[in-house]
Amino acid sequence: MKINEYVEEMFQSVPESDEKRSLLNELIMDAEEKAADLMAGGKVEEDAVNKALVELGDLSEIKLNLMNLKPPKASMTRLRNNLLYSVAGSLLIIALMLFINLYYSPHTVWFVYPVFAILWWPLSVLLIYLNRKDGGGR
Amino acid sequence: MAISAELIRGHLDAIILRLILEKDRYGYEIAKEIDRRSDHRLEIKEATLYAAIQRLERNRLIVSYSGQITHGRARKYYKPTPDGERYYREKADEWRRIKDIVDHLMEDERDENQ
Numbered sequence: 357m358k359i360n361e362y363v364e365e366m367f368q369s370v371p372e373s374d375e376k377r378s379l380l381n382e383l384i385m386d387a388e389e390k391a392a393d394l395m396a397g398g399k400v401e402e403d404a405v406n407k408a409l410v411e412l413g414d415l416s417e418i419k420l421n422l423m424n425l426k427p428p429k430a431s432m433t434r435l436r437n438n439l440l441y442s443v444a445g446s447l448l449i450i451a452l453m454l455f456i457n458l459y460y461s462p463h464t465v466w467f468v469y470p471v472f473a474i475l476w477w478p479l480s481v482l483l484i485y486l487n488r489k490d491g492g493g494r
Numbered sequence: 495m496a497i498s499a500e501l502i503r504g505h506l507d508a509i510i511l512r513l514i515l516e517k518d519r520y521g522y523e524i525a526k527e528i529d530r531r532s533d534h535r536l537e538i539k540e541a542t543l544y545a546a547i548q549r550l551e552r553n554r555l556i557v558s559y560s561g562q563i564t565h566g567r568a569r570k571y572y573k574p575t576p577d578g579e580r581y582y583r584e585k586a587d588e589w590r591r592i593k594d595i596v597d598h599l600m601e602d603e604r605d606e607n608q
Contacts, residue, residue, distance in 0.1 A: 379544065381567055381568075381570075382520070382544070382569075382570055383544070385522070385567055386521050386522035387540070389522050411537075411539055411540070412539060412541055413542055414541050415541045417545040418544045418545050418548060421545065421548045421549075
């Protein structure tokens with residue numbers, strides 16, 4: 357019980373997330389197991405629990421990692437949506453061009469020229485997406 | 495004398511990878527195994543261990559999965575990815591070479607003083 361409260365309190369400043377829950381779960385179970393091991397080795401419960409908690413060590417680095425984890429993940433979904441939006445948008449414009457081309461001037465194929473210009477849109481979004489995907493986790 | 499975590503830090507990633515290459519393990523199991531195999535000379539605090547695990551996960555060198563649920567909670571087990579295995583081989587190789595070089599340099603120094 358005490359282990360639970362202590363670990364929760366240490367991570368109070370970290371915003372809630374699945375990663376935080378999962379890590380706290382691990383830390384609590386580790387400390388509980390360590391305390392149980394220490395008790396099996398002859399320590400009284402209070403000493404064992406205190407020792408297990410102290411030996412968790414300096415949690416500041418993993419707290420910082422947890423906080424930094426959030427923003428890149430959120431923006432990855434936003435980037436993915438941007439990519440889908442640009443692909444869908446350019447496909448619509450290309451379809452419209454194709455239709456106008458075939459309907460009004462079926463004997464001259466001119467729609468490919470605006471298509472080349474439009475392709476820069478999804479391609480540039482794709483580039484941003486791929487760049488972030490490779491280096492984003494760091 | 496216990497060796498400080500600072501000194502071992504550069505090798506901790508490889509040590510963790512080595513332990514989970516043998517079999518999938520959870521956090522405390524890894525810490526306990528390091529303690530046991532080092533004859534209690536190397537003590538890894540959970541904070542240091544999980545910082546390394548976070549780093550390994552972010553670089554996709556290890557992955558985790560939930561094990562069986564005991565006392566209403568599930569343990570998280572870690573296992574290396576193919577990249578992780580490759581990274582371990584490189585690190586182990588690098589260590590062997592560095593060890594050899596430092597051994598030679600330190601030995602020579604001692605011989606001269608005698």
